[in-house]
Amino acid sequence: MVDTPLPPDAPIAVKDPSRLRLALQSDFIYQFKRSPVAVVSFAITLLLVLSAIFAPLIAPYDPFDPGSLNLMNGFSAPMTPNAFTGDSFWLGTDDQGRDVFSTILYGMRISLFVGAAAVAFAMVLGITLGLLAGYVGGWTETIIMRIADVQLTFPSILVAMLIFGVAKGVTPVEYRDQMAIWVLIIAIGLSDWVQFARVVRGATLVEKNKEYVAAAKLIGRTGPAIMMRHILPNVLSPVLVIATISLALAIIAEATLSFLGVGAPPTQPSLGTLIRIGQGFLFSGEWWILLFPALTLLTLALSVNLLGDWLRDALNPRLR
Amino acid sequence: MTPTLSIRNLTVDIPTRHGTLRPVQDVSYDIAQGEILGVVGESGAGKSMAGNAVIGLLNPPAHIASGEIHLNGTRIDHLQGDDMRRLRGQQIGMVFQDPLTSLNPLLKIGDQLTETMLAHLDISQSEARKRAIAALEEVGIPGAAQRVDSYPHEFSGGMRQRVVIALALCAEPSLIIADEPTTALDVSVQAQIIALLKRLCRDRGTAVMLITHDMGVIAEAADRVAVMYAGQLTELGAVRDVLTAPLHPYTDGLMGSTPLASRGKARLHQIPGAMPRLDALPDGCAFHPRCPRAQADCVRNPGPTLSDGQGRAACFHPLVREDVA
Amino acid sequence: MLAYIIQRVGQSALVLLIVGLVAFSMFRFVGDPIDNMLGQERTQEDIDRLRGQLGLDQPFVMQYVKFLGGAVQGNFGVSYRQGRPVSEILLERAPATLELAAVSGFLAISIGIGLGVFTAIRRNGITANVIMSASLIGVSLPTFLIGILLIYLFSVELGWLPSFGRGETVQVGGWSTGFLTETGLKALILPSITLGLYQMTLIMRLVRSEMLEVLRQDYIRFARARGLRERAVNFRHALKNTLVPVITVTGLQLGSIIAFAIITETVFQWPGVGLLFINAIQFVDIPVMAAYLMLISVMFVGINLIVDLLYFAIDPRLRVDRTGGH
Numbered sequence: 028m029v030d031t032p033l034p035p036d037a038p039i040a041v042k043d044p045s046r047l048r049l050a051l052q053s054d055f056i057y058q059f060k061r062s063p064v065a066v067v068s069f070a071i072t073l074l075l076v077l078s079a080i081f082a083p084l085i086a087p088y089d090p091f092d093p094g095s096l097n098l099m100n101g102f103s104a105p106m107t108p109n110a111f112t113g114d115s116f117w118l119g120t121d122d123q124g125r126d127v128f129s130t131i132l133y134g135m136r137i138s139l140f141v142g143a144a145a146v147a148f149a150m151v152l153g154i155t156l157g158l159l160a161g162y163v164g165g166w167t168e169t170i171i172m173r174i175a176d177v178q179l180t181f182p183s184i185l186v187a188m189l190i191f192g193v194a195k196g197v198t199p200v201e202y203r204d205q206m207a208i209w210v211l212i213i214a215i216g217l218s219d220w221v222q223f224a225r226v227v228r229g230a231t232l233v234e235k236n237k238e239y240v241a242a243a244k245l246i247g248r249t250g251p252a253i254m255m256r257h258i259l260p261n262v263l264s265p266v267l268v269i270a271t272i273s274l275a276l277a278i279i280a281e282a283t284l285s286f287l288g289v290g291a292p293p294t295q296p297s298l299g300t301l302i303r304i305g306q307g308f309l310f311s312g313e314w315w316i317l318l319f320p321a322l323t324l325l326t327l328a329l330s331v332n333l334l335g336d337w338l339r340d341a342l343n344p345r346l347r
Numbered sequence: 348m349t350p351t352l353s354i355r356n357l358t359v360d361i362p363t364r365h366g367t368l369r370p371v372q373d374v375s376y377d378i379a380q381g382e383i384l385g386v387v388g389e390s391g392a393g394k395s396m397a398g399n400a401v402i403g404l405l406n407p408p409a410h411i412a413s414g415e416i417h418l419n420g421t422r423i424d425h426l427q428g429d430d431m432r433r434l435r436g437q438q439i440g441m442v443f444q445d446p447l448t449s450l451n452p453l454l455k456i457g458d459q460l461t462e463t464m465l466a467h468l469d470i471s472q473s474e475a476r477k478r479a480i481a482a483l484e485e486v487g488i489p490g491a492a493q494r495v496d497s498y499p500h501e502f503s504g505g506m507r508q509r510v511v512i513a514l515a516l517c518a519e520p521s522l523i524i525a526d527e528p529t530t531a532l533d534v535s536v537q538a539q540i541i542a543l544l545k546r547l548c549r550d551r552g553t554a555v556m557l558i559t560h561d562m563g564v565i566a567e568a569a570d571r572v573a574v575m576y577a578g579q580l581t582e583l584g585a586v587r588d589v590l591t592a593p594l595h596p597y598t599d600g601l602m603g604s605t606p607l608a609s610r611g612k613a614r615l616h617q618i619p620g621a622m623p624r625l626d627a628l629p630d631g632c633a634f635h636p637r638c639p640r641a642q643a644d645c646v647r648n649p650g651p652t653l654s655d656g657q658g659r660a661a662c663f664h665p666l667v668r669e670d671v672a
Numbered sequence: 673m674l675a676y677i678i679q680r681v682g683q684s685a686l687v688l689l690i691v692g693l694v695a696f697s698m699f700r701f702v703g704d705p706i707d708n709m710l711g712q713e714r715t716q717e718d719i720d721r722l723r724g725q726l727g728l729d730q731p732f733v734m735q736y737v738k739f740l741g742g743a744v745q746g747n748f749g750v751s752y753r754q755g756r757p758v759s760e761i762l763l764e765r766a767p768a769t770l771e772l773a774a775v776s777g778f779l780a781i782s783i784g785i786g787l788g789v790f791t792a793i794r795r796n797g798i799t800a801n802v803i804m805s806a807s808l809i810g811v812s813l814p815t816f817l818i819g820i821l822l823i824y825l826f827s828v829e830l831g832w833l834p835s836f837g838r839g840e841t842v843q844v845g846g847w848s849t850g851f852l853t854e855t856g857l858k859a860l861i862l863p864s865i866t867l868g869l870y871q872m873t874l875i876m877r878l879v880r881s882e883m884l885e886v887l888r889q890d891y892i893r894f895a896r897a898r899g900l901r902e903r904a905v906n907f908r909h910a911l912k913n914t915l916v917p918v919i920t921v922t923g924l925q926l927g928s929i930i931a932f933a934i935i936t937e938t939v940f941q942w943p944g945v946g947l948l949f950i951n952a953i954q955f956v957d958i959p960v961m962a963a964y965l966m967l968i969s970v971m972f973v974g975i976n977l978i979v980d981l982l983y984f985a986i987d988p989r990l991r992v993d994r995t996g997g998h
Contacts, residue, residue, distance in 0.1 A: 177687050180924075180972055185931040192953035192961050193698055279814045286816045287938050289953045306820055306939075310828060310835075321817055329812045402897055436899025443897075448890035452989060453912050462908070463898045498988040514898060 058341050065341075068333040075327050079136040086129035091294075119315040121304065127315060130301055131323050137297040138327070141211050142277040146270055148216030149277075153223025154266065158254045160224065161231025172228070175221040184280055186218035191289055204292040211290050215280050222269050230262040264342045271335035275328050282324050298324040349420040350377035351554035352401065352522050357414035357424075359393070359400050368625040370396045370409070372578040373652050378522065383548065383555040385569030385586065387562065387601070389622050393578040394558045398524045400424070401556070402439050403431040419521060437467040440515030440553075442544075444527035446507035450499035456483075456510050457495035460517055467518040482513040486543060505536035509543065516547060523548060524556045529564060541568045562602070566590055574598050577622055577633040579650065584659040594660035596640045632663070640664045680980050684973040689740075691969040695962040696739045699749070700732075748963035753955050758963045762945060767847045768838055769944030772936070773929045775860055776868035780929070781922060784872040788879025789914075793906055795884065804880075810873040815932060819866040819939035826862060834859050836941040867936040871925040878921055883914040916987050923979030927972040 059065050078085055118127040160168040178186060191214040198206050234240060235258065243253050284290035285299030293300060298320050305317030359371035371393040378384045386394040399405050401416055403426065416424040418438055426434065435441075443449040451459060460479035464470060470478070476495070483491035486509040499507060508528065515523055525544060529537040545568050548555050557569055565572050565586060572589045574582040574597065582595040593599040600618035620637040623629060632650035635641040644663055653661040730738075742748065748758040791800040827835035839855030841848040850856030886892065887910055895905045934946035941947070945964060952960035 177690055180687065180927075180976070181968070182928045182931045185934070185968070188934070188949075188953060189961065189965060192956065195953070196698075196956045196958060197701075275812075283814055283816060283935060286814075287935065287950050289950060302816070302820070309820065309824060314824075317820065321820070325813065325817065328814070329809070332812050404893065404896060432896075432899050432901065434899065435897055441894070441897035443890055443894055445890060449894040451891040451895065451909050451913065453916075453987060454909070462900060462904065466898070466900050466904070500989045511894070514894075518899070 062337055062341075064333055065337040068330040068337070071326060071330040072334055075135060075323075075330070076139060078132060079139045082129075082132040082136050086126070086132045088126040088129045090125040090130045090133055118319045119313075121313075121316045122308070127319055130296065131298070131320055134296050134298045134301045134320060135323060135327065137208065137291055137295055138278055138281055138299070138324070141208060141215070141281045141291070141297065142274055144212045145215035145219065145277045145281070146273045148212060149219040149273065150223055150266065150270055152216065153220035154227050154259070154262075156220065157224035157227025157262075158231055158258065161228040162235055162250060162254055162258070168228075171224065175224055178218075179221050183215075183218035183276075184283060187214040187280055187284060188287075188289060190214040190217050191284065195289075204294060207290070207292045208295060211281060211284065214284075215277050218280070219273055219277065222273070223266060226265045226269060227262050230265065231258050234258045234261050268335065268339045268342055271331065271338050275331040275335060278324070278331065279328050282328075298327075348380070349417075350379045351382075351419060352378040352556070353415075353417040354397070354401070355415045355417070357397060357400060357416065358412045359396050359405065359409055360412035361409045363408075363626075365626060369412075370578050370625055371400065373414070374575070374578075374580045375414075375653065376573050376580065376583055378554040378556060380521070380554055381549060381552040382571065383545065383557055383569045385565035385572040386556060386558045386575060387560060387565055387572060388575035389560060391622060391625070392575040394575050395526050396578075397575075398441075398526055398556055398558050401522075402435055402441055402524055404435075404441075433467070436463055436520065437518045438520050438522065440518070440520040440523045442508075442511055442515045442523065442525040442528045445531040446504055446511050447531070449511055450507060450514075452499055455496050455498055456502075460495075460514060463514055464517050478517065482517045483510070485547070486510070486513040486516075488513075504532055505540065508532060508536075508540050512540070512544060512547070516551075516553070519551065520553065522554045522556065524558070526558045527560070528557070530559070530561070537564070538567070544568070562590070574601065577628060578625065579633060580653045580661060581634070581650075582660045582662075583653055588659070592666075594665040595662045596638045596664075596666065597634050598660070599666055600637075600639075640666075677981070680977060684977055687973055688969055691965060692740050692743060693736065695743075695965045696736050698958055698965075699739065699962050700735065743963075743966055748966070749959040751952075751957055751960050753952070753957045753960075758959045761948065761960070762963060762967065763846070764848075765943060765945045765948050767849060768942060769930065769933050769937070769946055771850060772860065772863055772867060772942060772944060773926075773933055775864040776871070776933075776936075777926050777929050779864060780868040780871035780875055780925065783868075784875030785879050785918070787872075788876040789883060789906070789911060791876070792880045792883035792887065795880075803876075807873040807876060810869060811877075813870075815866060815870055815935045816939050818869055819862070819936060822862045822866055823939070833862050835862070838943060863936050863940045863942055866939065867929060867933055870932070871929055874925060875918070875922055879914060879918055882917050883910055886910045886913045889913070912986070916983070919982050919986065920979055923975050923982075927968075927975045930971055931968060 059069075083089070118131070120126055121130065156171050160171040191210055194210040194214060195203060195207075198210065231254075240253055240257055243257055248256075281290060281297060282299030282302065285297045286303045288303065291297040291300050293304070296304070301320035302317060302324065305320060308314075308316045354377070355375050357371055357374045358369065361368040361370060370391075374393070374397055376384065386397070388394045396405070396409070399409075400411050401418075401423075403423075405411070411424050414424070415422055418434070423431075423434060450456065457476065457479050460482060461472065461475040464475045464478060465472070468475075480491045480495050483495060488494050488506060488509055494502075499510070502510060512528075515525075523544075528544065529540050532540060541564060544555065544557075547553070557564070559565060569586050571584060572582075572586050573580055574589070574595065576597050582589055582593065582598045584594075589598060590602065593602050597618070603617075618637055623633065623636070629636055631644075631646040631648055632638070632641070634650070635645040638645065640662075642664060648663070651661050651663065653659075659665075746759045748762075750756065751758050751761060754761060787803055791803050794800040823835045826833045834855070837859060838850045839857075839859035840853040841850050841856055842852045843849075844852075850860055892905060892910055895909045900909075933942075933944060934949055936942065937944045937946035938950055945967070948960060949964045951957070952964070
């Protein structure tokens with residue numbers, strides 16, 4: 028440690044500028060413009076996210092309003108007037124006469140919401156535990172990282188299923204459908220925090236021995252303040268990359284769980300639920316009920332994935 | 348008598364997006380049977396690249412752009428695929444710089460020896476094993492009969508380089524290319540390895556291209572020396588002549604910056620500046636920006652080219668020595 | 673080396689204990705077992721008697737130890753939903769899943785390594801680039817969509833292969849196998865491709881990148897410089913070194929195959945433990961969930977252990993005493 032006390036006006040040891048901010052200032056935008064994959068996937072992601080957010084304005088029908096449904100419209104093929112009512116639907120209708128285009132918009136809303144909320148939850152949890160493990164060390168670190176190791180042994184989708192099952196078990200029966208979305212968020216979030224924690228812990232271990240942290244301690248900053256103000260900014264860019272890739276994985280995880288019937292309930296269908304419903308009509312020839320939600324899910328997952336890949340290369344943190 | 352290796356006007360090109368780099372330019376030299384030719388120069392001077400060109404292991408997109416390479420009178424620079432492969436190991440052996448990384452860690456050294464012999468010689472597995480043990484004995488590995496079944500990590504650095512030499516020589520090639528064979532070794536081991544290489548090649552009449560940046564190694568081992576700078580041959584001659592009375596100002600500077608026992612306590616000098624990058628070669632003689640003897644014609648005209656047997660230094664204004672004919 | 677193995681076995685046991693604790697806690701605290709086992713008409717006396725029988729009046733640690741003891745003997749209690757011992761149901765279902773996982777694992781490893789080596793050696797070729805691009809889509813494609821796509825193509829449109837179930841099975845001892853009948857083998861094709869595809873692309877990409885790394889090494893240059901045949905350089909020298917890091921990931925992937933079988937079994941209505949597990953979640957059948965968790969953990973931990981031991985077989989550097997050498 029430093030023996031001589033710093034004079035009051037001594038400059039604090041120069042802090043590394045946050046990598047994220049540096050990247051944004053320098054050639055981040057330039058690189059983005061140069062990469063057609065990044066631009067296209069970003070545009071598609073943005074388009075899908077916006078249409079999910081503004082689904083109530085864009086969707087021609089409200090698929091959850093029983094008043095607007097006409098069972099006679101069931102099984103309308105895309106772009107073809109219905110045999111009974113003469114109504115025409117862009118992407119056709121399902122068995123209950125719901126407009127497929129509208130259900131996709133609303134389904135995407137749920138898929139994206141669950142995905143984003145789960146990643147946000149995983150991120151907050153992972154960052155907190157990672158900072159704690161890295162900064163405090165000792166037993167805290169051992170316990171946190173051991174749990175992380177054990178959890179990492181299992182595929183996250185399995186962990187999410189188990190958590191979902193247990194949470195469902197502790198939820199009273201009458202609330203199960205209502206709570207399903209939240210349970211889903213917690214289950215996916217809990218299955219995904221480890222990556223964040225590992226990266227943040229690694230970065231914290233590096234940062235906490237740097238001079239500026241010592242200097243911050245010297246002028247009497249407390250542990251939490253140091254972690255928030257000094258260490259956190261330095262781990263933001265790897266966290267951003269993991270978050271983007273996690274979002275794609277979370278969307279797929281949600282769709283998988285819902286497809287398996289252990290996710291979003293039929294009353295609040297996500298893209299996965301819609302695909303589950305559509306699979307039932309695969310053999311009877313109503314292909315549109317399955318195809319369009321599946322294509323939407325694919326486009327969404329692929330574009331977020333490509334964006335994440337590009338982000339990783341552009342920010343180039345040491346990630347695998 | 349035909350020299351073992353004869354390089355004529357060899358040029359190697361690397362096409363890149365920003366134009367073509369020329370790491371080896373118009374280089375010519377011979378190595379006679381049993382002769383050790385030292386090739387010296389700073390890193391990036393093109394000495395290794397020339398060696399790789401000879402053994403046909405240039406990393407694409409690097410390629411031989413012009414010139415000829417003859418081995419025992421046969422032209423080999425245009426050989427492709429399996430023809431070139433058969434030449435490697437059997438006609439030309441190679442020793443790399445770092446013995447720690449040039450042996451496959453997962454294979455016993457005996458297996459690496461026998462596979463090399465079986466690839467080139469028409470002998471049985473058991474005969475190959477016998478020869479492998481003999482080869483290890485010859486390079487001075489104690490207890491060779493037991494050590495043949497050891498893995499590379501069970502040897503020290505110096506011992507591993509002996510194994511590498513045994514591997515390079517096991518199919519009895521007529522030329523050895525040794526690329527910085529002692530650079531990664533402890534100083535105490537370097538002399539042993541050089542002595543070993545020298546002895547084995549004398550005994551078999553193997554020609555050696557000894558690539559190094561270490562003048563001490565050249566002085567100790569080589570018969571003749573070729574000095575390279577920025578891809579070109581700058582001086583070529585008998586070791587004793589070049590070392591004691593260099594003609595090219597670059598060799599002179601190189602000698603001045605090398606501590607040699609023979610020159611006593613003379614001050615070490617250094618050549619000002621650094622070797623130019625290949626994508627930024629100066630006009631005229633490549634050495635002129637650093638040359639104390641540079642004159643107007645050095646700036647205007649590309650440096651003269653050295654061909655084997657004709658002249659010693661590629662320089663318009665070489666140092667003048669009374670004792671040189 | 674022995675110390676290392678003992679340490680690894682110890683770690684594995686610890687993992688199993690932790691998972692056991694999780695499984696036990698599910699058992700104990702999620703839903704009241706008494707509620708689940710006794711009907712509406714119950715007396716306090718019944719409840720107390722059952723509590724005593726189940727050992728619920730004992731301290732937590734004792735209950736945990738008893739649970740572990742039961743688990744080791746394969747006793748996981750009775751399924752709430754089917755009213756039969758869980759171990760019996762699991763045993764009945766296990767062959768379906770294991771056969772599916774074995775075929776998928778074999779496909780994933782053999783084709784994955786083969787294509788990985790191919791794309792590494794021919795890294796500038798057109799075919800290799802097409803394979804690499806296709807694999808990118810393969811990684812982004814959710815498993816269940818692949819399954820549906822295959823069903824649509826080969827069952828609905830072409831009508832070549834069945835879209836669900838195992839086909840006819842033959843009982844060999846206590847094991848029901850689909851390997852011995854034509855319908856059984858046909859029924860295996862689509863599910864095993866679905867299940868293996870994702871792992872295959874992962875293994876392929878990993879093998880490719882590791883192999884490209886290895887091909888850059890000095891000892892590969894030296895092997896070429898010694899005039900070894902291209903085939904010997906690629907397979908004898910490069911592939912063996914590539915496999916060292918690949919083995920770990922591949923081992924983990926094999927474990928994942930058993931877990932991911934849940935999805936494939938649902939798509940193809942394959943009567944294995946995965947389908948059982950999904951149904952258990954839907955109906956909150958805790959004993960089945962706990963048992964499945966323990967079963968999967970044992971497999972995972974076992975695979976990890978085998979992978980560690982395989983390292984010793986393939987990498988001689990690990991076999992020596994660390995103090996020796998140079």
